[in-house]
Amino acid sequence: MPTKFYRLRLLIAGLLIAVPVCGSSSAAQTSRSPQSSGSSTTVVIDAGHGGHDSGGIPGQKVPEKEMTLDVAQRLKSILTANGYRVVMTRDSDVFVPLPTRVAIANSYPNAIFVCIHFNSAKRAGADGIETYFYSRDSLPLASAIHYFVAGGAPSPNRGVRRRGYYVLRKTSVPAVLVECGFLTNPTEATYALSASYREKLAEEIAAGVRGRFSVTSGLSPTRVATGESIPLQSYTDQTNVRDSERSRSKRSHKKSSSSKSSKKKKSSKSIESKSSATPKEGEG
Numbered sequence: 001m002p003t004k005f006y007r008l009r010l011l012i013a014g015l016l017i018a019v020p021v022c023g024s025s026s027a028a029q030t031s032r033s034p035q036s037s038g039s040s041t042t043v044v045i046d047a048g049h050g051g052h053d054s055g056g057i058p059g060q061k062v063p064e065k066e067m068t069l070d071v072a073q074r075l076k077s078i079l080t081a082n083g084y085r086v087v088m089t090r091d092s093d094v095f096v097p098l099p100t101r102v103a104i105a106n107s108y109p110n111a112i113f114v115c116i117h118f119n120s121a122k123r124a125g126a127d128g129i130e131t132y133f134y135s136r137d138s139l140p141l142a143s144a145i146h147y148f149v150a151g152g153a154p155s156p157n158r159g160v161r162r163r164g165y166y167v168l169r170k171t172s173v174p175a176v177l178v179e180c181g182f183l184t185n186p187t188e189a190t191y192a193l194s195a196s197y198r199e200k201l202a203e204e205i206a207a208g209v210r211g212r213f214s215v216t217s218g219l220s221p222t223r224v225a226t227g228e229s230i231p232l233q234s235y236t237d238q239t240n241v242r243d244s245e246r247s248r249s250k251r252s253h254k255k256s257s258s259s260k261s262s263k264k265k266k267s268s269k270s271i272e273s274k275s276s277a278t279p280k281e282g283e284g
């Protein structure tokens with residue numbers, strides 16, 4: 001009898017221990033589900049360029065600033081419908097300085113920051129989708145957005161890249177910059193000029209935002225049918241890319257960020273031309 005009673009007590013004790021463990025793990029899962037994160041997360045959408053800054057390179061036929069704004073506004077509609085609070089750094093054809101864009105993102109502690117750009121290069125053949133991040137906290141978001149955009153677009157996959165762009169380096173919240181194809185590439189420019197394609201891009205970016213907690217370290221080369229498991233993307237670290245301009249600015253990188261910001265302000269559009277000017281950036 002005493003032995004049986006002891007066993008029963010052990011069983012009850014075991015159950016009591018097991019219950020809170022299960023409870024907490026399921027609670028953690030619930031709080032991480034895309035549905036519940038929608039209402040509590042602010043998505044700051046940053047349409048690249050604007051106003052006097054058209055983006056792209058001189059002589060480019062399709063203005064980047066118009067394409068980025070259109071995709072950003074479509075993304076806003078989708079995410080708002082999904083229950084996210086959305087803040088736009090610009091919602092019309094105006095120039096917003098990079099520090100202002102960053103300040104907007106940083107004013108929402110629970111935000112994620114999504115910058116939308118299109119690429120350009122002197123070489124018309126350069127093509128593909130690439131996604132940039134800087135802080136390690138931003139990698140899951142970059143992985144998820146890139147997984148969907150590169151997976152949903154007919155363009156080549158140029159991969160996830162780490163680079164210290166001002167808007168990525170200065171944000172204190174997870175921040176990602178997605179390059180939605182090359183407007184200097186005739187095929188990709190034709191895609192971008194189609195409203196249905198821009199809607200598709202917005203849908204894929206939104207899927208990445210919703211799926212950012214589903215990123216796993218397991219390697220799965222293809223899109224999973226359920227879309228539940230998103231592989232952590234391998235990335236190219238370009239923060240230490242050496243070219244004459246970059247290696248010179250690298251030394252004063254940390255100390256002179258403010259002076260660099262004014263320099264970078266002008267080069268908001270050089271985000272693309274810089275990568276296109278350097279063959280080692282991967283457009284070879």
Ligand SMILES: [Zn+2]
Binds near residue numbers: 048055056117119271
């Ligand atoms: Zn751009």
